Amino acid sequence: MFEGLSEKLSGIFDQLTRRGALSEDDVNAAMREVRRALLEADVALDVARTFIDKAKERAIGAEVLKSIKPGQMVVKIVNDVLIETLGSDADPIDLNAAPPVAIMMVGLQGAGKTTTTAKIAKRLTERFKKRVLMASLDVKRPAAQEQLAVLGRQVNVDTLPIIAGQTPVQIARRAEEAARLQGYDVVMFDTAGRTHIDEPLMAEMAEIKAAAKPHEILLVADALTGQDAVNLAKSFDERVGVTGIVLTRVDGDGRGGAALSMRAVTGKPIKLIGLGEKMDALDDFHPQRIANRILGMGDIVALVEKAAENIDAEQAAKVAEKMRKGKFDLQDMADQLAMAEKMGGLGGIMGLLPGVAKLKDAMANAKIDDNMIKRQRAIILSMTPEERRTPDILKASRKKRIAAGAGTTVELVNRLLKQHRQTADMMKAMGGGPKRGPMAQMAQ
Ligand code: GDP
Ligand code: MG
DSSP states (O other): OOHHHHHHHHHHHHHHHHSOOOOHHHHHHHHHHHHHHHHHTTOOHHHHHHHHHHHHHHHHHOOOOTTSOHHHHHHHHHHHHHHHHHOSSOOOOOOOSSSSEEEEEEOOTTSSHHHHHHHHHHHHHHTTOOOEEEEEOOOSSTTHHHHHHHHHHHHTOEEOOOOTTOOHHHHHHHHHHHHHHTTOSEEEEEOOOOSSOOHHHHHHHHHHHHHHOOSEEEEEEEGGGGGGHHHHHHHHHHHTOOSEEEEEOGGGOSSOHHHHHHHHHHOOOEEEEEOSSSTTOEEEOOHHHHHHHHHOBTBHHHHHHHHHHHOOHHHHHHHHHHHHTTOOOHHHHHHHHHHHHHTTHHHHHHHHSTTOHHHHHHHHHTTOOHHHHHHHHHHHHTSOHHHHHOGGGOOHHHHHHHHHHTTSOHHHHHHHHHHHHHHHHHHHHHOSOOSSOHHHHHTO
């Protein structure tokens, strides 16, 4: 699900992660792309705008960790804001009230209210060992009450016996009384919908609410709702007051905008998602998981966090300063190699980056791998501090000793020295300092 937005952002951030330091303009450019992607994912206009403003504000003011690229920091910030907007944790159905705890389901016709009622009842029965009674208050559609009864038999949950000719409010009262007298833990009210929001529907919902006194009012909404999501959620929330949202047909949703829109507009948690017609096709809503899918860019957020954990920012700053001055000596190179190793080696770093296949090939062609990093560090560590600062003083005899000390050959010592010289020259030539991270330079 959510491939649409996922692909878009993945394309954008693929570019960002391959670029060097980002200016404020770059952040703005990135956010323009994020905005376009959100709109294509059918996120409501206002929601997209607010989201971008928040992310932009955070990005421009943020301290970028020295060890990572600004582009990665932008990615992290967009991800953080997305999770915050979606809700920071899975929010379960609240049963913290005197039994029978009443749950009322509201939503448009065909949204999946009846199906979801039965799915939730099944889950509460099986997973939480609750005794649940379901009642259909849908007297509009012929056979609507029978539909719930059929599902009830399917999931082994009791339904209120059907009495013809009662109003929704009468059924609600009867259900509450039956649940109370018969010691049910939970009573669920499945309501009627309309094809669109109108006054009679809202009036009916308000009346039922007054009679049923629900502890939870769950808005059941189709994930494919798109731009209408905002109006839908707003209307129900303003008129009836919802405590949570259940998003259905997430199995068929290629865009994912509704989740973001409804959550942002109502501030109410998305509690569950429907993933199919079957009775067990119901899942907790996990913001992080969904955000990862929406952003769809490998686990770049984990990379950023890992970098923050492992890398001594002070040291990184020192090395960067030396690079800027064109004084990149072998000790600095050893420090860089140590950083790379700390981050789980090339494999660890590469595995976290999206779209790295090409870069990996380049590394392989340059014969740079984890063993190479270890060997290069060993060579540098076999040198004296003076030799690390001024490698030009190295004579053939010393190279031989160093090679022996590092368990390698003079040829590899020479190759390392050459690589260091090229890197140092390149940095000097760039004057303003390195425009690309150490990994990219090594790949050359
Ligand atoms: P109601 O009018 O709101 O009560 O909607 P129903 O519960 O009768 O559902 C309408 C149709 O949507 C039925 O065919 C359900 O099987 C289907 N449906 C409900 N939830 C989901 C879902 O999460 N995924 C899919 N693919 N279909 C669903
Ligand atoms: Mg129904």
